[in-house]
Amino acid sequence: MSTAKAAPRKAAPAGPKPVSYREALTQAMREEMERDAQVFVMGEDVGQYEGAFKVTRGLLREFGDRRVVDTPISEAGFVGIGIGAAMAGLRPVLELMTVNFSILALDQIVNNAAKLRYMFGGQVACPIVIRMPGGAGHQLAAQHSHSLEAWYSHVPGLKVIVPATPYDAKGLLKTAIRDDDPVVFLESEGLYAKKGPVGGPDDLVPLGRAAVRRRGGDCTVVALSRMVWVALSAADALAEDGIETEVIDPRTLRPLDLETLAASVRRTGRAVIVEEGWPESGVAANLAARLYEACFDWLDAPIARVSAADVPMPYAKNLEQAALPSPAQVAGEVRRLVGRGGG
Amino acid sequence: MAKTRSPSARDAVTRPDAELMRGMFETMWLIRRFEERAAEEYMRGRIGGFLHLAIGEEAAVVGAITALRPTDPITSTYREHGQALARGSDPRAVMAELFGRRDGLCGGLGGSMHLMDKERHFYGGYGIVGGSIPLAVGLAFAIAYREEDSVALAMFGDGAVNQGVLAEVMNMAELWRLPVVFFVLNNQYGMGTAVERASAETDLFKRADAFDMPARQVDGMDVMAVHAAVTEAARLAREERQPSMIEAIAYRYRGHSMSDPDTTREGSEKERWQARDPLVTFERVLLGEGVVTREEADAVRAAAERAVEEAAGFAEESPEVPPEELARHLYADPWSDDPRGGAAMPPRKDGS
Secondary structure, three states, rough: OOOOOHHHHHHHOOOOOOOHHHHHHHHHHHHHHHOOOOEEEEEOOOOOOOOOOOOOOOHHHHHHHOOEEEEOOOOOHHHHHHHHHHHHOEEEEOOOHHHHHHHHHHHHHHHHHHHHHHHHOOOOOOEEEEEEOOOOOOOOOOOOOOOHHHHHOOOOOEEEEEOOHHHHHHHHHHHHOOOOOOOEEEEEEHHOOOOOOOOOOOOOOOOOOEEEEEEOOOOEEEEEEOOOHHHHHHHHHHHHHOOEEEEOOOOOEEEEEEHHHHHHHHHOOOOEEEEEOOOOOHHHHHHHHHHHHHHHHHOOOOOOEEOOOOOOOOOOOOHHHHOOOOEEEHHHHHHHHHHOOOO | OOOOOOOOOOOHHHHHOHHHHHHHHHHHHHHHHHHHHHHHHHOOOOOOOOOOOOOOOOHHHHHHHHOOOOOOEEOOOOOHHHHHHHOOOOOOHHHEEEEEEEOOOOOOOOOOOHHOOOHEOOOOOOOOOOOOHHHHHHHHHHHHHHHOOOEEEEEEEEEHHHHHHHHHHHHHHHHHOOOOEEEEEEEEEEEEEEHEEEEEOOOOHHHHHHHOEEEEEEEEEOHHHHHHHHHHHHHHHHHHHOOEEEEEOOOOOOOOOOOOOOOOHHHHHHHHHHOOOOHHHHHHHHHHHHOHHHHHHHHHHHHHHHHHEEEEEHHHHHHHHHHHHOOOOOOOOOOOOOHHOEEOOOOOOOOO
């Protein structure tokens, strides 16, 4: 992933065979469950059915129903139970079938998980991981296509992870499970089949460290989750015209590695931010503000944002594609900024 | 009792001994005097925010908590000063928390609605009606997961019964046979709305029928009755992994909070309930059985007054919360001392 134009297969270093983002997550859970008896998995259809996206495949067989718990369809209830269990020192890894259903559990996540340590003066920890597949692109329409990174990263007390590669999916999930704070772990449904290298049982990816996915001096593109791949695709096209794009993946939104983002923008003088969520009060809006504060004097052009259209997701395939950020849109924004003076 | 199974069969054998009864009496008076003093301090402006008083609910609180082992975890609502005191939290630390001072139970970060004393397995007061009940079930889940023999007690009010999340977690508690007791302290009003205006079935314990869970109603003004009911419910949970629900009928004498002018309730209604004040009726029982003398009862009240006086003095003397505490407890390892930059990592020293 570190070299320009690399297709993921070529980017894989020699060694273990590439695995899917889905399997990378399964490996992380399996390894952490083997390592720590306090870790358990809970959610709707995570056991016998092996998960709506098969991310928990094999776990019930291996660990039994004490540690792989199928719940009724009661998101607020089982998330709250997980939070209570975490207060008692267990390390629940909850699967919300999709981020869309997490809205039913929002009170538990925001009013309880995010607040316990603080409002009780540090007496209690809440070491819970709440996994939520999300994003659009499969014609699932208005209620099954959310990207709620902005909502969760708005909340102090939560940690928010947005992995884009199999390596990060595994390494960051392992870190999240070992973390003593509540973590919202946002997976992209569109990336489950994506293959790439992954680390071994001891390869953790730290929180708060962005990854530079491609080096380039003309414009910085900050992209989240699946949008990293959209940005890399745009970068390939731009390179054919001699425009070198630096693609940065923050990997975690809380904590945020502002330093790596700002260092890149100071070097290139330009920034495009790409997210799959809505534009109003979105992650891109926030990152743009942070980068203006940190890099205003270095900017050669206003920061640009590429977000989803400001509408509920339409069903019609052509409209859905029109609503989502595309490589062409990202490339267009980069060209616009690069054409606007400066280096 | 409808078709509800009753956990009352063994009530007769669970009568507390004289020492425990004296202790219950002392705690009830401590709560009464503490709440009265808190109201005074609120009027003086030393306590901010919301202040919800449990005057009138002492029997329900003390009867339930004394029926448990000190290591059984409890969750409560925002009306939880009494729960903390009944669990043995230092009244000085509780009052200092209400004052928002450094020596408060939660270092001044929680306030009246968010008392918590982990050392005493009191898992806190919560401000969202019904929102804390799943946490108690989660504590019970952890007990079952670790194959321990504790019991979790979820205390909540009649208002919480109509929150959907209660049905969700009662279902899971029964489905998974978790060691938890759902304790509804029915004080007749969800803020200003009477139970009969909020619940289609006013016998709230019957909700348990839907989950095939045993449940019963008990006189929440009678500390002995509450103690007996919770003792049996705890036994069921501990020995048979059978969750249950108890509805204690009580009455809060004051409005919902200190800012509630309490205009919706009839004065005669309050007088009717105050005529069977739980402290007065319990004292009559104790005198009748020779557990305390009149002089000893007076001494209990005097001791409660002294403790509360001392608590208020301590809270007043306690320093303000240091400004550096603003973001200290946000995360296990805070990244930033600057709350504005709470989400950002501090500059790295290794230059990577």
